[in-house]
Amino acid sequence: MSSEFENESPTDADEVLVSRAQSGDTLAFDQLVVRYSPRLYGMIYHMTSNKEDANDLTQDVFAKAYRSLNRFRGRSSFYTWIYAIGTNMTLNFLKKRNRRAAWSLDNLDSGIQNDEAMVDLAHAANPRHQSDLNELQKKLNEAMQSLSNAHRAVVTMFDIQGIPHAEISKILKVSEGTVRSRLFYAHRQLQGHLEEFIK
Amino acid sequence: MNEPEKQVQKLIRLKRFEEPRDGYFEDFLKEFQSRRNERETSKGFLNSRVSGGAGNRKWFIGAGMAYAALLAVVLMWPNGPEAKQDASRQPIIFEPKQPVRNSVTSPKAPVSIPRP
Numbered sequence: 001m002s003s004e005f006e007n008e009s010p011t012d013a014d015e016v017l018v019s020r021a022q023s024g025d026t027l028a029f030d031q032l033v034v035r036y037s038p039r040l041y042g043m044i045y046h047m048t049s050n051k052e053d054a055n056d057l058t059q060d061v062f063a064k065a066y067r068s069l070n071r072f073r074g075r076s077s078f079y080t081w082i083y084a085i086g087t088n089m090t091l092n093f094l095k096k097r098n099r100r101a102a103w104s105l106d107n108l109d110s111g112i113q114n115d116e117a118m119v120d121l122a123h124a125a126n127p128r129h130q131s132d133l134n135e136l137q138k139k140l141n142e143a144m145q146s147l148s149n150a151h152r153a154v155v156t157m158f159d160i161q162g163i164p165h166a167e168i169s170k171i172l173k174v175s176e177g178t179v180r181s182r183l184f185y186a187h188r189q190l191q192g193h194l195e196e197f198i199k
Numbered sequence: 200m201n202e203p204e205k206q207v208q209k210l211i212r213l214k215r216f217e218e219p220r221d222g223y224f225e226d227f228l229k230e231f232q233s234r235r236n237e238r239e240t241s242k243g244f245l246n247s248r249v250s251g252g253a254g255n256r257k258w259f260i261g262a263g264m265a266y267a268a269l270l271a272v273v274l275m276w277p278n279g280p281e282a283k284q285d286a287s288r289q290p291i292i293f294e295p296k297q298p299v300r301n302s303v304t305s306p307k308a309p310v311s312i313p314r315p
Contacts, residue, residue: 026232026235030228030231030232033227033228033231034224034228037224037227037228038224041219041224041227042215045217045219046214046217051219055227058227059227059230059231059234062231063231063234063235063238066235105217106217106218106219106220136213137217140210140211140213140214143211144211144214155211159208159211159212160211160212160214160215161215187204187207187208188204190207190210190211191203191204191207194207194210197206197210198203198206198207198210
């Protein structure tokens with residue numbers, strides 16, 4: 001973390017930081033950037049499957065949030081608010097981008113080797129399950145990109161990022177029932193694409 | 200949730216391991232700060248052009264006063280019907296002392312063409 005934060009308490013609540021940022025404290029906003037950029041970047045990256053687009057969009061999301069900060073009244077948490085901005089901007093971006101863009105993926109972290117699902121795959125009898133990580137990464141991305149943007153958004157938030165249904169419904173401004181039904185249909189579609197990896 | 204659905208979920212969760220390079224988020228913050236500074240510098244420049252600092256404000260006040268003075272002169276200049284009634288406020292008319300030949304104002308003046 002930057003030395004600029006030496007005097008900042010790491011436990012400052014979002015509301016405190018938001019209030020200070022609204023009074024013109026740029027360092028407080030920077031702390032919010034540090035706090036939320038990994039999660040927001042992750043969400044946008046998994047939605048776009050392109051790291052350069054994810055970088056630019058995440059920058060744009062924080063710039064928009066910074067400009068609009070005085071309009072944030074605290075009716076939702078800052079996290080929900082900025083996620084809603086991020087999701088809307090990403091969905092708009094994807095509508096314009098359509099099918100033009102190519103993938104540009106981040107590298108897999110070495111921690112994947114210890115993941116339960118990865119261990120299962122590695123121990124499975126089917127030689128296809130021994131496929132290298134890049135092949136698996138490619139298949140997962142193909143499967144994700146086969147989903148509609150709305151379905152991919154809920155899969156990204158729920159399955160990859162672990163955001164609860166209720167929070168997703170606030171971010172997307174849809175009912176919890178809609179979130180659950182989108183997840184159900186998305187999982188069914190993903191099963192078809194990932195058959196060879198499922199026992 | 201049935202078993203295949205659970206397995207799909209497990210597989211999709213593997214995407215969490217796709218992560219940007221080390222130090223990416225430190226650079227991300229620096230990029231954000233630098234973009235913000237650029238925006239604020241250009242915004243500050245525009246604001247100073249419009250509302251101005253002390254120097255610009257002096258020019259705006261000076262120009263405003265000059266304009267007000269000019270407007271006052273135009274309004275007070277005696278050229279309306281009321282001004283004609285007031286002889287003391289009539290404008291001075293300069294009349295030429297000698298007739299001007301070929302003048303448009305004296306078309307009846309004789310024209311002498313010199314003969315060779």
